[in-house]
Amino acid sequence: MAAAISLAFTLFLTPVFLRLFRKWGWGQVIRTPEAVENPSHEAKRGTPTMGGVIFIAGSIVGYFTGVYVSGEQPALSALLVIWLMVGFGAVGFIDDYMKVRSQRSLGLSGWRKVIGQLLVIIPFGIVALNFPNKFGQTPASESISLFRDITWLNLFAFGIVLGWALYLAWIAVIGVATSNSVNLTDGLDGLAAGAGVIVVGAYSVIAFWQFKQPCAGGDPGSLGGCYEVRDPFNLAIIAASVAAGLIGFLWWNAPKAKVFMGDVGSMAIGGVITAMAILTRTELLLLVIAGVFVLSSGSVILQRGYFKLTRGKRLFLMSPFHHHLEMRGWAEVTIVVRLWIIAGLLAVSAVGLFYVEWLTRVG
Numbered sequence: 001m002a003a004a005i006s007l008a009f010t011l012f013l014t015p016v017f018l019r020l021f022r023k024w025g026w027g028q029v030i031r032t033p034e035a036v037e038n039p040s041h042e043a044k045r046g047t048p049t050m051g052g053v054i055f056i057a058g059s060i061v062g063y064f065t066g067v068y069v070s071g072e073q074p075a076l077s078a079l080l081v082i083w084l085m086v087g088f089g090a091v092g093f094i095d096d097y098m099k100v101r102s103q104r105s106l107g108l109s110g111w112r113k114v115i116g117q118l119l120v121i122i123p124f125g126i127v128a129l130n131f132p133n134k135f136g137q138t139p140a141s142e143s144i145s146l147f148r149d150i151t152w153l154n155l156f157a158f159g160i161v162l163g164w165a166l167y168l169a170w171i172a173v174i175g176v177a178t179s180n181s182v183n184l185t186d187g188l189d190g191l192a193a194g195a196g197v198i199v200v201g202a203y204s205v206i207a208f209w210q211f212k213q214p215c216a217g218g219d220p221g222s223l224g225g226c227y228e229v230r231d232p233f234n235l236a237i238i239a240a241s242v243a244a245g246l247i248g249f250l251w252w253n254a255p256k257a258k259v260f261m262g263d264v265g266s267m268a269i270g271g272v273i274t275a276m277a278i279l280t281r282t283e284l285l286l287l288v289i290a291g292v293f294v295l296s297s298g299s300v301i302l303q304r305g306y307f308k309l310t311r312g313k314r315l316f317l318m319s320p321f322h323h324h325l326e327m328r329g330w331a332e333v334t335i336v337v338r339l340w341i342i343a344g345l346l347a348v349s350a351v352g353l354f355y356v357e358w359l360t361r362v363g
Contacts, residue, residue: 002066003244009058010248052265055245075234087120088271092263135216179270204239225361291346
């Protein structure tokens with residue numbers, strides 16, 4: 001129900017939002033170098049942007065409606081996902097608004113974005129490691145995780161003060177890296193939205209599987225593979241709601257896009273993925289599940305490093321990698337669909353590895 005409502009919200013109400021966006025003058029600003037090197041991007045100038053507001057609102061409406069209609073109560077873990085989605089989205093919204101208002105591609109500087117993200121994720125981290133439920137489970141854990149907590153990588157092994165510093169630094173790295181990676185991927189019509197559907201959908205599957213295999217009150221016969229995850233069913237619901245909202249948005253964002261998500265959308269998706277990785281205790285698995293986003297940020301890092309080492313030479317014609325493919329003559333829709341396929345293969349591989357790890361514990 002949550003997914004259906006979120007899908008309907010973004011699918012049918014996006015035209016209403018677009019009329020408002022045009023009235024308010026929320027049109028896409030294209031960077032001059034980008035327009036010169038990719039002339040096709042110049043045609044996108046003026047397309048309504050900041051559309052991430054639409055699927056953020058749809059996801060929230062879908063989640064709360066689904067939960068309350070089913071007679072449940074919103075869970076802390078799901079509220080933390082919403083906090084990171086809205087908080088990171090707000091940072092992106094400020095960046096987008098500054099660009100639209102000045103009609104220049106200069107919004108928040110890199111460090112100001114990072115500071116804004118830290119102001120959002122630090123309270124998230126503090127709350128996530130407090131407020132245990134009746135089983136003593138907190139939303140996040142003190143250990144770095146892969147398929148579940150890696151007990152020998154406990155960040156609090158050297159004391160409370162250093163532990164909190166390491167823990168907050170760790171989740172900050174995950175949050176800043178993930179949200180900026182999604183932001184870099186948002187350069188072609190439908191690319192970030194489609195990949196976001198796949199990645200967030202994979203996390204919904206993982207959370208639902210964890211719900212079926214709980215340590216607290218679970219089947220004694222399967223406790224060898226149980227998961228110490230708090231509120232996994234609610235995590236599955238909010239992830240499904242976000243994925244469905246992105247599908248509805250993708251209807252209007254697919255080539256040729258009628259609306260762009262803007263930084264408010266891409267950073268919000270990054271917030272959801274960050275929260276799901278931390279709260280489902282699959283932080284390192286994020287590198288595989290969200291591998292298509294890692295590809296974008298990795299290509300930018302490689303480009304800059306190679307440029308400095310060779311004193312001016314380029315590894316790619318243009319970064320991120322999807323723009324390199326454009327410069328090679330690939331059609332935009334070809335790049336988008338093929339990267340969706342890569343995103344799907346990586347997400348399925350990650351879920352498969354997650355399942356195999358469970359089998360090794362109960363087999």
